[in-house]
Amino acid sequence: MIKIGVIFGGRSGEHEISLMSAASVINALDKTRFQPFFFGITKEGKWKYFEGNTSEIESGQWEKKGKMFNPGQLKEMVDFALPILHGPYGEDGTIQGLFEMIDIPYAGCGVLASSVAMDKAIAKDIFAKADLPICKHALTYTESFMSADKTVDEKLLAEEAEKIEQRVPYPMFVKPANMGSSVGITKAKDREDLYKALIEAAKYDRRIVIEEGIDCRELETGVIGNHAPQAAAVGEILPSAEFYDYKAKYFDGGQTKICVPADIPEDIKEQIRDIAVKAYMAIDCAGFARVDFFLEKKTNRIYINEINTIPGFTKFSMFSKLWEEAGIPYPQLIERIVDFGYERYHAKNNR
Numbered sequence: 001m002i003k004i005g006v007i008f009g010g011r012s013g014e015h016e017i018s019l020m021s022a023a024s025v026i027n028a029l030d031k032t033r034f035q036p037f038f039f040g041i042t043k044e045g046k047w048k049y050f051e052g053n054t055s056e057i058e059s060g061q062w063e064k065k066g067k068m069f070n071p072g073q074l075k076e077m078v079d080f081a082l083p084i085l086h087g088p089y090g091e092d093g094t095i096q097g098l099f100e101m102i103d104i105p106y107a108g109c110g111v112l113a114s115s116v117a118m119d120k121a122i123a124k125d126i127f128a129k130a131d132l133p134i135c136k137h138a139l140t141y142t143e144s145f146m147s148a149d150k151t152v153d154e155k156l157l158a159e160e161a162e163k164i165e166q167r168v169p170y171p172m173f174v175k176p177a178n179m180g181s182s183v184g185i186t187k188a189k190d191r192e193d194l195y196k197a198l199i200e201a202a203k204y205d206r207r208i209v210i211e212e213g214i215d216c217r218e219l220e221t222g223v224i225g226n227h228a229p230q231a232a233a234v235g236e237i238l239p240s241a242e243f244y245d246y247k248a249k250y251f252d253g254g255q256t257k258i259c260v261p262a263d264i265p266e267d268i269k270e271q272i273r274d275i276a277v278k279a280y281m282a283i284d285c286a287g288f289a290r291v292d293f294f295l296e297k298k299t300n301r302i303y304i305n306e307i308n309t310i311p312g313f314t315k316f317s318m319f320s321k322l323w324e325e326a327g328i329p330y331p332q333l334i335e336r337i338v339d340f341g342y343e344r345y346h347a348k349n350n351r
């Protein structure tokens with residue numbers, strides 16, 4: 001029996017989605033092979049060990065019932081760590097660093113791939129180096145137009161906007177480099193919008209990425225594996241809003257549709273799967289990840305948008321559906337991911 005520590009919640013805007021994913025994963029775990037233990041992280045970053053059921057995880061009850069827990073002691077309680085956390089402090093390499101420090105095998109990407117995937121600017125640099133198609137973009141720093149006390153310098157802001165306009169056409173997507181869930185992202189159609197968008201993004205990160213807005217369909221595929229990763233089916237996101245913003249992701253009452261498999265020509269699917277695997281390898285992913293794309297409507301040109309190293313993971317999430325379509329049902333998918341975690345751990349320790 002493998003004692004598996006499922007870690008959920010976390011200090012991120014995606015705390016609630018993590019609770020849903022974790023509950024779903026725990027329910028699907030093969031209890032003849034795995035004994036699950038629950039570890040919640042509050043929004044303030046406190047760890048709690050919780051003995052209870054999955055509906056109490058989803059409802060948030062775990063937080064009251066759980067006992068304070070020192071994460072350094074994880075290895076004394078479980079054999080394997082399964083982080084089901086999204087965004088900063090979960091998906092960005094920080095918790096993976098903890099697992100490495102305490103020497104416990106864990107699911108998914110290591111420190112490097114996690115932090116690279118979380119940083120939209122660095123990830124693009126590496127994709128470009130691997131000759132993968134990325135959209136036009138620029139990078140700026142909040143310090144270039146804002147002082148330490150958060151006062152905006154209008155003149156510097158205008159100068160910065162001018163530089164950006166020379167590199168990136170409108171409409172632009174302005175994003176904090178390290179976030180997730182579309183938090184802090186604004187579409188800018190003109191100079192005034194751009195000012196506002198930069199100031200908005202500056203609330204969340206020092207570094208801001210500005211991209212050309214692609215008039216596109218949004219396609220995604222799942223990848224699993226370590227040395228010879230495989231891509232799943234390709235699916236499409238049909239957002240309920242102008243773009244897939246925070247509200248459309250979590251509060252649209254089911255109006256955003258996912259379509260698996262995507263209704264696109266086979267050769268485009270093949271290209272997407274091929275780019276997804278290359279991107280996965282380029283940033284040194286392990287275990288699993290979801291790779292997101294834009295397909296430009298007018299030209300059918302494909303752009304890689306981002307890699308999510310811990311994608312939404314409920315039974316009904318895109319990632320699970322894509323693998324189900326490719327022939328791996330949800331419970332088996334989780335099992336494969338645990339096996340890949342062990343494989344990576346042993347490979348690293350047997351050098």
Ligand SMILES: Nc1ncnc2c1ncn2[C@@H]1O[C@H](COP(=O)(O)OP(=O)(O)O)[C@@H](O)[C@H]1O
Nearest residue numbers: 135173179180181182183211212213214243244
């Ligand atoms: N360059 C772009 N062109 C068109 N739409 C974009 C672009 N960048 C982002 N979007 C829209 O914004 C959403 C969120 O952006 P994304 O970079 O995926 O951030 P997050 O990491 O928060 O998911 C995308 O799913 C898409 O709908």
Ligand SMILES: [Mg+2]
Nearest residue numbers: 181182292306
């Ligand atoms: Mg995204």
